[in-house]
Amino acid sequence: MNTLIISSSLSKTSRSFIICKEIHSLLQEKGVNTELVDAREMELLPFYKGPTPSMEKLSQEVAEADNIIFGMGVHCYSVNDSLKIILDGCCGGVEGKFFGIICAAGGERSYLSTMHLTQICMNEWRMIQLPRIVYATRKDFEDDAISNDDLKDRIKLFSEEFSSIGKKLIS
Numbered sequence: 001m002n003t004l005i006i007s008s009s010l011s012k013t014s015r016s017f018i019i020c021k022e023i024h025s026l027l028q029e030k031g032v033n034t035e036l037v038d039a040r041e042m043e044l045l046p047f048y049k050g051p052t053p054s055m056e057k058l059s060q061e062v063a064e065a066d067n068i069i070f071g072m073g074v075h076c077y078s079v080n081d082s083l084k085i086i087l088d089g090c091c092g093g094v095e096g097k098f099f100g101i102i103c104a105a106g107g108e109r110s111y112l113s114t115m116h117l118t119q120i121c122m123n124e125w126r127m128i129q130l131p132r133i134v135y136a137t138r139k140d141f142e143d144d145a146i147s148n149d150d151l152k153d154r155i156k157l158f159s160e161e162f163s164s165i166g167k168k169l170i171s
Helices: 015-029 053-064 081-090 108-125 149-170
Strands: 002-007 033-038 067-075 098-105 134-137
Touching (some): 015 067, 015 098, 015 149, 053 081, 098 149
Parallel strands (some): 002 033
16 A cells, blocks of 8 residues: 655644654554655645646656545645645546545634545545544644644544555555
């Protein structure tokens, strides 16, 4: 099983990246072949301006992945602009794939913001979503580390379910 984890936040102190990195490690421990993509290391342009070399590379990785985990921050109760550019410019090969969502927000009232990503993936590409979403807020972190034990448990459960269901779907 090849899993692509896309961390879309451009923040230097991205909490969603911290969670993506943790899930990447947990999946690798389970023997899942994973790759973690950090949008902060990419040159992103809107799709109508044409793809950059890093966007072309990500498009190829998306096409080759069996399933995808999207990491996102919340901006105005929706997906961030870098994730929207990635979705529009790099996700042509996602139809029918299994996906999961990791979300870090500033506060507790943005939990429905992940529904925009769900709608895009399920309606446009008929992707299959893991019903469990990891949602975290700034209170779950201390400095650059996860400090909340409940969040750690939810990350572990997400990783276990993503691995077991993902393997069943590609069998």
